[in-house]
Amino acid sequence: MNARRMTINAAVGTALAGLSLGAAAQTINLKLHHFLGPKAPAHSQMLVPWSQRVEKASGGKVKIEVFPSMALGGKPPQLINQARDGVVDLIWTVNGYTANLFPRSEVFELPFVHTNSATATNLAMRAMYDQYLKTEYKGVHPLFLHVHAGQAIHMVDKEVRKPDDLKGLKMRIPTRTGAWIIEALGASPVGMPVPDLPQALSKKVVDGAFIPWEIIPPLKIQDVTDYQIEGPNRMRFGTTTFQVSMNQARWDSLPADLKKAFESQSGEAWVREVGQIWTKSEDFGIGLAVKAGNKHIVLTDVELAAFREKLEPVVQRWVNEVKGQGIDGAALVKAARENIARFSK
Template sequence: MTSRQEIRLVPITLRSLALAAGLASLAGLATAQEVTLRFQHFVSPKSANPTYFMDPWVKAIEEQSGGRIKVELYPAMALGGKAQSQYDLIRDGVIDGGWVIPGYQPGRFPEAEALELPFMMPKSGEVASVAAWNFTQKHLMDDFADVHLIAAHMHGPGLVHKKGPAITSVEDFDGLKLRGPSRPATLLLEKLGATPVGMPVPGFPEALAKGVLDGGVITWEMSPSLKLDELTDSHTDVAGDRALYNLYFIWAMNKAKYESLPDDLKAVIDANSGLMASAWAGKAHDTGDVEGRDAMAAAGNEIGEISAEETDRIEALGEDVTAEWIAEVTARGLDGAALVEDARAMVAAAVEQ
């Protein structure tokens, strides 16, 4: 027969167990649904993409998840590694996500280079990014299959920043040591008679300061954060509505990390991905380009534009680069002509929208 003491202890123990189990269940639920994501990029937090895309993107994710996703954004490779290794850091889960320039690893993503060929893109990062996302969906998803792609975009028009006077002719490129960000850009610089030096953006200011370079090609929007008002004297764009060169980026997340999220939190990421996010990222560069150009002009630097006639000469050399690129990638088993044709068609469609 159960004692009176035992009768009193049984319900107390059960209530305690139930309470403990409930608290554990709630704690487990919170742990499963609250996530911190560490994203990394390689530029100043004050530059255009972090200011006008990354920071607002983070805010949107946090607000739309009701605070259940927290995104920590680390600038200037603060979590370690080099800009060239960013894709692998995301793929391997060293970081949860970040900004990648595929062209920083020449030859690894050859199909993406079609978007970076000379005079391929309009002088609008937003419009160019619409084309880039559509091209990516058709041709590049296999290349990026080991990460979760959020956006694919372009920056605004690249131009020449150099010590000394602005460039006015093809001959002015002769012998200049100029930084290039990608293989197509360095191929064009070589055609123009310059000595191209492939270099990620973090190393550009120091190379200028030490006299290793005479200048380089980069956007207006990066000029203030790189102190190009102090390190260079002139900034030269080509005539017309097409960019001398452009650069392709992806905003991506570790695949396993994305897949580990509950469906409702995946939906928050998805709602801030794709064509919308790509155009958003491109527009951020357009906003920064206006500010960057104004800052260089305010500093008293020379703002130049190559004449239409000289731009035609440069564009002809760009066509040579494109023809040689088609031949090269076709020899590697890709259909180079079809890639260029598709890129041009998608640009034309984006421009018409």
């Protein structure tokens, strides 16, 4: 009897172990790689919560591990190829790091195309994706595209109220459109990774930077600047476009129910929320700077008009640039402005 019991128990144990192994085998583990630190709102308030929602929607069949700070190796401009080559499964990256690959998406970065609402621009990108943008996302499957709140001006010790105030200064820029904006304002663009910015500001390697308020807390920008400048009604000087994308082959290998889990958490409601996440992060960031004693300058409509006059040629410069790639930039600018206006109502 005891021997029989032992045999039955062993059989049951083997069966349960088999079920456990089967369940483990069904779990798909994915790696999401990005360039900012774990304290950045993009990591803690967007990428991690989104990953958790996808996991929940999948019923536990998907597990996403998020790796910040380029923890899996390489440099930020290499992220897109890491995804395309299958080195990682998922990435969050700046399109402008490899602007030559995403010229159409660049339209949303232009000054006074993106205005003052990350949510409206996110929705415009989503609305225009199939007709205008899809062709350039080869080798990856974008889950969602978005922008940040827009480029504001941070200055070490120079108050800026007109374009001439920037003349001859060195400004950190995020992308080539940012460089064009700075050049149009008479300053010199300096490219560098975001984590290097605090030291560059403290040592006056640069006199200021084009970057949103949300980066103030994680990089302690309030400690190395005196002035933060933006236009009325949160008006900004262009923005930066981002993508969260999966390796195309990896996406194609997923069963339909898991694709649905990703899509259900990456749709219109989510990109609206992403815009709101950025707005809240902006409010917190500028509040921290003001609390530290920095001066928050909001330009008047008249002051902003002087910047607009200087920056409108940047839009035409971009139109001329992409024409050489067979892209109708003027049509893209028109469509982007119309869609952003539509979603701003």
